[in-house]
Amino acid sequence: MILNYIDTPLDGKSWESLMNSCYRMKFQDEHFTEIPAVHGGDAGIEGFTRLGRVYQCYCPEREYSDDDLYGHLRTKMTTDIKKLTNLTYAKRLKDLGVPKIKEWHFVIPQYRDARIVTHAETKRQEVLMIKRADPQKYDYIDDEFIIVIKQAEDFKVEISRMVRTTVTDMKLNLAISHTSTLDWSECDSEKVNNIKRKVKAVMGDVDESDDDFIDVVGMYVDFYMKGMEIMKILRVSYPEVYEDIYVLEQAYKKQVSMKTKMNIDSSINAKLFNEILDDFQKRLEQQFTYLTLASVMELKQDLVSGWLADCSMEFRSR
Amino acid sequence: MSAILPQINDQFYFIDKLVVIVKVFLNFQLAKVRYILSVETFIVDINVLKLEANYSSSISIKILGVERS
Numbered sequence: 001m002i003l004n005y006i007d008t009p010l011d012g013k014s015w016e017s018l019m020n021s022c023y024r025m026k027f028q029d030e031h032f033t034e035i036p037a038v039h040g041g042d043a044g045i046e047g048f049t050r051l052g053r054v055y056q057c058y059c060p061e062r063e064y065s066d067d068d069l070y071g072h073l074r075t076k077m078t079t080d081i082k083k084l085t086n087l088t089y090a091k092r093l094k095d096l097g098v099p100k101i102k103e104w105h106f107v108i109p110q111y112r113d114a115r116i117v118t119h120a121e122t123k124r125q126e127v128l129m130i131k132r133a134d135p136q137k138y139d140y141i142d143d144e145f146i147i148v149i150k151q152a153e154d155f156k157v158e159i160s161r162m163v164r165t166t167v168t169d170m171k172l173n174l175a176i177s178h179t180s181t182l183d184w185s186e187c188d189s190e191k192v193n194n195i196k197r198k199v200k201a202v203m204g205d206v207d208e209s210d211d212d213f214i215d216v217v218g219m220y221v222d223f224y225m226k227g228m229e230i231m232k233i234l235r236v237s238y239p240e241v242y243e244d245i246y247v248l249e250q251a252y253k254k255q256v257s258m259k260t261k262m263n264i265d266s267s268i269n270a271k272l273f274n275e276i277l278d279d280f281q282k283r284l285e286q287q288f289t290y291l292t293l294a295s296v297m298e299l300k301q302d303l304v305s306g307w308l309a310d311c312s313m314e315f316r317s318r
Numbered sequence: 319m320s321a322i323l324p325q326i327n328d329q330f331y332f333i334d335k336l337v338v339i340v341k342v343f344l345n346f347q348l349a350k351v352r353y354i355l356s357v358e359t360f361i362v363d364i365n366v367l368k369l370e371a372n373y374s375s376s377i378s379i380k381i382l383g384v385e386r387s
Contacts, residue, residue: 014375
């Protein structure tokens with residue numbers, strides 16, 4: 001199943017700050033050093049390590065087409081590599097004690113096609129050509145100099161650890177788009193019937209041909225199926241996040257089961273259902289401060305749809 | 319329950335973008351909405367709808383990469 005994730009803002013300053021923390025965590029054993037741009041400028045790089053790695057961050061400020069994204073990445077890389085071979089910047093690098101540069105990292109959220117990789121290779125060859133023309137002037141660049149494109153995915157471990165421990169203000173977003181085009185036949189009919197029965201119990205006297213009933217059942221089937229997919233992804237790619245959710249859900253599911261099964265007054269089904277939604281949302285917001293609000297609501301509805309689809313939430317029908 | 323009780327045709331921010339309410343399912347805390355310049359509808363929890371845009375940076379698992387079992 002293809003999930004369409006909702007795009008959320010990511011600005012350059014936050015990206016740079018996040019990546020500085022990632023480099024600090026990943027390259028601490030190489031004595032990572034950040035270069036704040038406050039005094040004397042950043043020398044064209046954000047930081048360096050004692051093994052000759054330097055890096056420069058870039059985050060496109062909006063969602064571009066593939067061509068436009070490539071254009072922006074290309075321009076930024078060209079500009080920054082030009083700074084690397086500018087002798088004014090070179091003096092600043094030497095003053096800062098940057099060792100001979102072996103790797104220049106271009107740190108971006110993502111790239112979508114190979115053209116930027118080709119451009120990086122062109123720029124690498126240009127840098128080495130400049131160096132070969134005057135080895136003394138460009139002695140701060142290693143003979144084996146390479147350009148490496150680093151994406152967010154390369155720092156997945158560091159990012160998920162930092163986000164979870166709220167070392168950074170950056171939140172994780174896992175909200176997806178729920179359109180009403182899902183094919184119900186992909187969902188187990190027993191689960192669909194459970195959802196129908198419980199939605200009917202919450203809505204009261206409603207016919208199965210009622211438009212609102214059909215809409216709501218469709219929404220919960222969608223949340224249920226996509227929610228299972230999200231959980232699978234989290235279990236494999238973000239096990240610590242999955243564990244946090246699993247533990248909370250298991251504990252809360254028992255309460256939900258008790259609350260709904262003990263209710264003998266079916267006229268308050270909707271009220272009870274809303275109390276559960278409100279309380280569960282509050283619990284999620286308290287525990288998952290590292291998730292965006294849209295992600296918390298995603299989890300809320302995904303997990304509730306699971307309770308509707310299985311036997312943990314049961315309402316007496318009217 | 320959200321402090322906001324959306325009505326059809328009301329406008330709210332869904333994260334950083336304006337949406338129009340198409341239908342509300344109050345008992346389920348859900349609403350069908352569409353982006354202001356779009357006809358395609360989608361479903362949101364009404365508690366995520368706000369009167370002001372939220373431009374806070376976040377990182378999506380879409381760009382962090384996902385592996386499936």
